[in-house]
Amino acid sequence: MKKSYxxxxxxxxxxxxxxxxxxxxxxxxxxxxxxWNSLRVSESLNPALRSAMFVSSLSQLTLGMDGRKQSExxxxxxxxxxxxxxxxxxxxxRLSDKTAVWGKASYTAGTNHDVRWRSTADYAxxxxxxxxxxxxxxTKGECYRFAGGYGTRLGRFCLGGEMEFRAxxxxxxxxxxxxxxxTDLTLRTGCAYTIGIYDAGLAxxxxxxxxxxxxxxxxxxxVIPEYQLTGLxxxxxxxxxxxxxxxxDGGGTAIRLNLVPHSCRxxxxxxxxxxxxxxxxxxxxxxxxxxxxxxERAEMSLGWRQKEGGANSAVFSGVKSARHVGDENVGGExxxxxxxxxxxxxxxxxxxxxxxxGALYGRASWNxxxxxxxxxxxxxxAYPLRRMEHTDAYAEVDAQCFxxxxxxxxxxxxxxxxxxxxxxxxxxxxxxxxxxxxxxxIRHKERYLKADFTTLAIHLRADYDMxxxxxxxxxxxxxxxxxxxxxxxxxxxxxxxxxxx
Amino acid sequence: xxxxxxITLIVALASLMVSCHKEENDxxxxxxxxxxxxxxxxxxxIQAQAVVVNVNTRQAxxxxxxxxxxxxxxxxxxxxSVTIEGVVTVSDGMGNERIRQFRAQSDYVDLSHKTANxxxxxxxxxx
Numbered sequence: 001m002k003k004s005y006x007x008x009x010x011x012x013x014x015x016x017x018x019x020x021x022x023x024x025x026x027x028x029x030x031x032x033x034x035x036w037n038s039l040r041v042s043e044s045l046n047p048a049l050r051s052a053m054f055v056s057s058l059s060q061l062t063l064g065m066d067g068r069k070q071s072e073x074x075x076x077x078x079x080x081x082x083x084x085x086x087x088x089x090x091x092x093x094r095l096s097d098k099t100a101v102w103g104k105a106s107y108t109a110g111t112n113h114d115v116r117w118r119s120t121a122d123y124a125x126x127x128x129x130x131x132x133x134x135x136x137x138x139t140k141g142e143c144y145r146f147a148g149g150y151g152t153r154l155g156r157f158c159l160g161g162e163m164e165f166r167a168x169x170x171x172x173x174x175x176x177x178x179x180x181x182x183t184d185l186t187l188r189t190g191c192a193y194t195i196g197i198y199d200a201g202l203a204x205x206x207x208x209x210x211x212x213x214x215x216x217x218x219x220x221x222x223v224i225p226e227y228q229l230t231g232l233x234x235x236x237x238x239x240x241x242x243x244x245x246x247x248x249d250g251g252g253t254a255i256r257l258n259l260v261p262h263s264c265r266x267x268x269x270x271x272x273x274x275x276x277x278x279x280x281x282x283x284x285x286x287x288x289x290x291x292x293x294x295x296e297r298a299e300m301s302l303g304w305r306q307k308e309g310g311a312n313s314a315v316f317s318g319v320k321s322a323r324h325v326g327d328e329n330v331g332g333e334x335x336x337x338x339x340x341x342x343x344x345x346x347x348x349x350x351x352x353x354x355x356x357x358g359a360l361y362g363r364a365s366w367n368x369x370x371x372x373x374x375x376x377x378x379x380x381x382a383y384p385l386r387r388m389e390h391t392d393a394y395a396e397v398d399a400q401c402f403x404x405x406x407x408x409x410x411x412x413x414x415x416x417x418x419x420x421x422x423x424x425x426x427x428x429x430x431x432x433x434x435x436x437x438x439x440x441x442i443r444h445k446e447r448y449l450k451a452d453f454t455t456l457a458i459h460l461r462a463d464y465d466m467x468x469x470x471x472x473x474x475x476x477x478x479x480x481x482x483x484x485x486x487x488x489x490x491x492x493x494x495x496x497x498x499x500x501x
Numbered sequence: 502x503x504x505x506x507x508i509t510l511i512v513a514l515a516s517l518m519v520s521c522h523k524e525e526n527d528x529x530x531x532x533x534x535x536x537x538x539x540x541x542x543x544x545x546x547i548q549a550q551a552v553v554v555n556v557n558t559r560q561a562x563x564x565x566x567x568x569x570x571x572x573x574x575x576x577x578x579x580x581x582s583v584t585i586e587g588v589v590t591v592s593d594g595m596g597n598e599r600i601r602q603f604r605a606q607s608d609y610v611d612l613s614h615k616t617a618n619x620x621x622x623x624x625x626x627x628x
Contacts, residue, residue: 238557275522294522325524330557330579333609343578343613346524382528383577384560 027405028056029463029500032092033412035367035400039305039314039360042270043260046190046203047160051100051151052262059091062106064476064496069113072488074448076441077118077127079139084110086496088145102162103148112139112170117441119215119226121170121180126248128231128348129280129291129326131213133176133224134437141170149188158192158199176224177216184209192258197266201258207276211248214283228280228290231326231348232379232386233429233438238331239290245283252276252295265306272299286338290329293348297322305360312362317355324350349380366401375420384433390425390449394418408467414459416480421452452485457492463500472500527578532618534572534583536605539623542591544570545598549587556580556609578613582606583622602627 031054043049069081088106095101116136120126149162166184171177190203217223226244228236254274261268276295281287303316326348331339356373371394378389396418403411427446431439457480465472480492534551538544551572553562557579564574565587572585585605592598605622612618 236557237559277522296522325522327525328557330613332580332611332613342580342611344525345528345578346526347528382526 027410027463028054028058029410029412029461030364030402030405031056032058033461035360035362035369035398035414036307036312036314038369038398039268039303039316040260042256042272042299042301043201043258043268045188045205045272046192046201046256046258047149047151047162047188048158048190048192048203049151049160049199049201049258049260050102050149050162051098051158051160052153052199054092054094054100057091057093059089059093059501060474060498061089061501062476062496062498063087064494064498066110066492066494068490068492070488070490072486073114073116073444074484074488074490076116076136076444077123077130077132079112079115079136081114081490082110082112084108084141098153099151101148101150104145105147106145107142108145109142110140112141115139117229119176119178119180120213120246120248121168121182121211122248125209126211126278126280126293128229129248129278129293130229131178131215131244131246132227132229133215135176135224137172137174137176139170139172139178141168143168151190156194158190158194158201160191161187161189163187175217175219175222176226177218178213179215180211180213182209182211190256194262197261197263199258199260199262201256201260203256203258205254205256205274207251207253209248209250209276209278211246212283213246213248215244230291230328230381232381232388233434233442234381234384234386235438236290236328239282243282243284247281247283247287248278249281250276250278250293261305264308265304267302267304269302270300272297288329288331288339289341290331292327292329292344294325294327295322296324310364312360312364312367314360315358316360317357320352320354322350322352324348326350345382347382349378349382351378352376362400365403365405366399368400369396369398371396371398384430385428386430387426387428388445388449389427391423392420393423394420408465410463410465412459412461412463414461414478416455416457416459418455419453422450425450447486448484453482455480455482457481470501474498474500527615529575530578530612530615530618532572532574532576532581532612532620534574534585534610535619535621536570536572536585536589536603536624537621538589538591539625540593542593544589545592546590547587549585549589549603551583551585554582554584556582576612576618578615578618581610581612582608583610583620585622585624589624 064086067083073080086108090104092102117132119132120130144167147164151160164186168182171179186207188205192199192201215226225241227240230236252275256272258270274297278293279289280291281289298321301318305314325346327344328347329341330343332342354375356371358371360369373394376391380387398416400414459478461476463472463474476496478494482490547567550565588602590598590600603624603626605624607622610620
């Protein structure tokens with residue numbers, strides 16, 4: 001009985017797939033949502049090349065929810081999970097054969113659960129130079145994003161520009177009442193020049209960032225110290241405790257070079273170099289800068305891709321390298337409510353190297369991509385010496401399928417599996433001289449540093465074209481599960497409905 | 502010609518970006534703290550312990566490595582408070598020697614330079 005069910009199910013799925021493969025014509029959804037576009041991420045960040053990325057226009061109005069829950073926080077600063085609601089609009093409009101405009105506006109609001117060791121928003125960007133306490137708790141947040149761009153072709157040249165703006169605040173409504181208000185503006189401009197079957201692109205980017213960060217206590221008996229963290233469980237003791245008002249000022253520049261084939265096949269390559277600085281300043285002491293984080297990143301990829309005869313195929317490789325240097329300003333003798341900087345010491349160093357190889361194969365209605373890579377990360381605090389290093393190997397398979405493309409209701413199914421395994425990890429810490437709470441925090445990081453992670457995710461999207469209109473409705477649902485070798489796990493779910501036009 | 506200009510521009514921009522940040526990895530320095538007597542007497546012998554506390558990190562370093570009246574200690578560059586307590590043998594220049602208890606203290610000493618971190622502390626006799 002079971003065998004016959006399995007046979008019928010397999011036959012139905014095969015019939016659907018065959019029907020799709022036989023009859024599919026690229027709808028806007030297929031073109032914009034295809035896994036093929038993951039090979040073109042770098043290209044999409046040059047506004048000149050982005051103007052030629054898609055033939056069709058697609059606009060989407062989305063209303064959705066996104067949630068994640070971990071049985072124990074993988075990263076304590078990120079909390080054990082979140083539940084966010086989102087409303088947004090995303091559009092790519094082809095105005096003519098040569099010109100395209102695109103834009104995005106969204107509002108996200110929600111709660112982050114059980115955040116610890118972080119009283120500053122944007123942890124991933126500013127770590128380790130954040131304000132933190134041992135208590136933590138749930139935080140609420142809201143984020144507005146706006147982006148818009150324009151690109152056009154002028155003979156052999158393509159020119160384009162775009163702007164992205166983010167305004168975000170994260171806050172807590174009980175002690176310790178952290179608040180981080182972020183403004184983040186990025187301007188990008190690019191050009192491309194056609195040489196034979198290739199477009200050679202150059203894009204430059206400038207970013208300005210500011211966060212106003214503070215922590216308040218309404219209950220006078222419950223005041224606890226806020227630490228000015230300086231990395232790997234160390235803190236700037238002189239300004240820790242009751243110095244709870246900060247500015248994080250930053251920004252930087254990036255340059256990106258691309259070589260992409262504008263025909264159906266060819267090699268593609270890109271190189272990106274960027275440098276950003278983030279300065280932490282004490283608001284109560286004439287904006288005295290106490291630390292500066294410099295982040296340098298280089299990314300390079302090289303691949304070959306072909307899209308002809310109804311088949312997609314690509315092989316690609318990439319290398320990422322990042323270096324972060326943290327400078328601490330040594331405060332001198334207080335004079336008139338401010339501290340002069342008498343020296344600057346580079347105390348914190350972070351290095352990342354990630355190399356990967358991958359391949360993609362597919363037809364018009366399905367794609368399968370496999371990536372394998374090697375990643376090594378090291379963090380060091382100079383004195384007293386603290387060091388954490390780890391090396392991981394990872395593999396990822398992503399399969400995507402577009403079903404029933406000629407029917408009123410079309411489906412997109414995406415399944416992903418990823419595994420990362422720790423090959424080597426070393427930790428050097430002066431545990432004997434550390435505060436017990438800091439020791440617990442570092443031991444937690446150490447446990448997850450040595451862990452293996454396995455993730456399975458599935459994502460289903462259904463599109464319905466409303467008859468006699470250019471509008472369509474869609475529903476999008478995704479689920480993911482991550483198992484960690486330390487015994488904890490994460491479940492994620494997202495649900496969205498929307499209007500396409 | 503245009504290509505050459507473009508390539509030069511790209512290389513120049515890339516070089517500018519990767520060469521912007523200068524690291525300061527000389528984080529340690531040798532500090533020389535000299536004790537000064539309030540009178541014209543000279544220190545002939547000293548037995549004392551110095552506690553040098555980094556004002557910014559609150560890390561304390563103790564040392565009793567005195568040579569004559571000078572303490573030499575390897576420290577993280579920064580601002581320090583220094584407390585020295587012990588006994589000294591002082592000579593008045595007429596051949597008279599006396600052993601005296603003393604204390605020397607300063608809440609702020611700048612020892613942030615890469616070289617030539619010299620500081621002088623006045624001693625206070627406790628007997």
